[in-house]
Amino acid sequence: MTATQRVTVRVPAKVNLQLAVGPLRDDGYHDLVNVFHAVSLFDEVTATEPGAAGAFTVRVEGEAASQVPADATNLAIRAAEALAKHAGQIGADGRPYAVDLLIRKAIPVAGGMAGGSADAAAALLACDALWGLGLSREELMEIGAGIGSDVPFALLGGTAVGTGRGERLTPVPATGAFHWVFALADGGLSTPRVYGECDRIRAEAGEEVAWPSADEALMAALRDGDARALGAALANDLQPAALALRPSLARTLDVGRDAGALGALVSGSGPTCAFLAASAGHARELSEALTSAGVCRAAVTADGPVPGAEIVA
Template sequence: MSDPRTTPHVHVRAPGKINVYMNVGEPTADGYHDVATAYQAVSLYEDVRAFPANEFSVAFGGPVDTRGLPTDRTNLAIKAARMLAKKTGYTGGVHLQIDKHVPIAGGMGGGSADAAGALLACDTLWETELPREELLKVAGRLGADVPFSLVGGTAIGTGRGDQLSPALAKGTFHWVLAFADFGMSTPQVYRELDEHRARHAADIAPVQASPTVDAGVLQAIRAGDAHMLADVLHNDLQVAALHIRPELTRTLELGEQQGALAGIVSGSGPTVALLSSSAEAAIDLQIGLTTSGITAHHVTGPVVGARVVEN
């Protein structure tokens, strides 16, 4: 039996992300929250391959356990392909083969990266040549993090996180990602944040009506200074994630004990991102965490967004 990857196809690599700063507003009338977040794309990638087909289908591989992922039309990558076909009038289908490396429900936008990869791969395979601005609009309809997966680099996200402004970034930041052996529900984490704020309304600062990103974050990113960034890492969702899964507190503490400049729960968790001062320090930290029984991976950022890879 021949290897399908030797047949003509389009291969796209799309990065996962870390939210190095996240300010969450009050719930809006539709139950969602406006946010202000600083995204950084990191060198942990989803590989999306698009093959010509008459119908729409998806299959998964890679080191991540994908047995719980849907493969029907509810899958976000399939939604992306169908949405693009409808937008452009394309009448065929596609078979998507996705090798996953970003943890599922890990707060790193793995599903969004799959969707972004599917959009770019199908647009290239089908030669539909949708303008970049239109592709980003389709991405925004799929989910708040999908446009950033296309753009990559470092960016400020407002609204639901999908209104992007590129942020000038210098140099390379070194992160060690500590992976959990469980996922977390984003809606559950947001609900817990709302309940936490209600319980402690008398003790915590009022929620910003219009969330913003701390200017210190932009200064640190612009300077490429890991020590500066360590001082301003912040995620409003972290308190909720730690309340739901208290064991993440140990990971954060262990990371800092073993040399991390600072740690943060990425997005809605449970992945913990630990910032290091250098590549050497990150490797030492990765080894230390692994010795302690935690699955850890050294990545760098920022990296480019979804890109076609030459076959």
């Protein structure tokens, strides 16, 4: 394929409709059943040829940009470097692969909506086009799984069940569109810390952790496009840990429920709270109720499911 000089990719946030956390594995991870749902809250990543051969650089603009690392620890940089390694480091022109990445943030940082993983997925797709590699979406997803468990889903999009660490994906048919409100919190929550708290709570309670499985009622609600049934089936095993670490989130969830949300839960490891609405108008009403109650820094509306990472320019 012919390389280009500039590529922009749009990539969605995710909400976990179900996050079932199994026992702790020997490798430090948990076996999961993770029902991912891509929503219309997007980051954009633009990849351009840098001035220096072999250079990998990143700049960040927008939502909480100062909280995103702009060095080699950035997941988008790690993804670009992994792709270059996969491709053999040297391009067809004899020069080392290189890229300058510009990330425009709208997905909350450390908010439980996989913003960093989304940026990594966008970087893989953008650099593949920038360097003219022509890899399949499946090949990019395999590389992405080595970067983070949520990266493959950001490339796939739609709705899917993730197993293992969440990286093994099975698409799930969903009828129609679902309307969401996301209450954004001040500051983030560390995903490892939330998982650690989940393990601590379970050990203290002497809880026997069952092998996770997808909820049949939730799968049926998605197939039928039944928002009320979906709201009743939303579940997140990490929610008690997130609430223990950030007790104020309980008040956020209560306000949304009192305003008529069909379902409410902490998204992923938090601290973003997700509310399912009956319609677009209801979503706007929920958003206004959450912001007027002062239980979040901002509330945004979105629809789902939406496609995964896409080249837009």
